[in-house]
Amino acid sequence: MSDNCLFCKIINGELPSTPVYTDEHVIVIWDINPKEPVHLLIIPREHIISLNEVEEKHDHLMAHIMLLLPKLAHEQGLDKGFRTVINTGSGGGQEVFHLHVHLLGGF
Ligand code: 5GP
Ligand code: ZN
Secondary structure (H helix, E strand, O other), X not given: OOOOOHHHHHHOOOOOOOOOEEOOOEEEEEOOOOOOOEEEEEEEOXXXXXXXXXXXXXXXXXXXXXXXXXXXXXXXXXXXXXXXXXXXXXHHOOOOOOOOXXXXXXX
């Protein structure tokens, strides 16, 4: 938990959200400004700033997210395929500094 982190506030319920999926490691929500018909955000419950801050101890979490992505895509009907994006740092287009994976598709 980090003060003034938008995604931490969503995770701890301070800000309302309607998750499409949750488990002990992540929550998954719709992006507020979808770039494609399906645009989900897979957000670890742990406050990790970005991919730059991922450590060996996060190996299980990162594998969990990778294995979850095709399942979520299938649930959303993205049978032709999907796109995943992780923006890292201001130079990588990251706007919310709590690690998240974008899952996009449906065009
Ligand atoms: P980034 O550029 O950091 O990779 O992506 C941040 C994403 O979070 C953007 O696609 C943006 O639309 C989304 N976003 C920003 N604020 C909110 C919010 O309050 N709720 C949700 N669901 N998504 C948000
Ligand atoms: Zn956070």
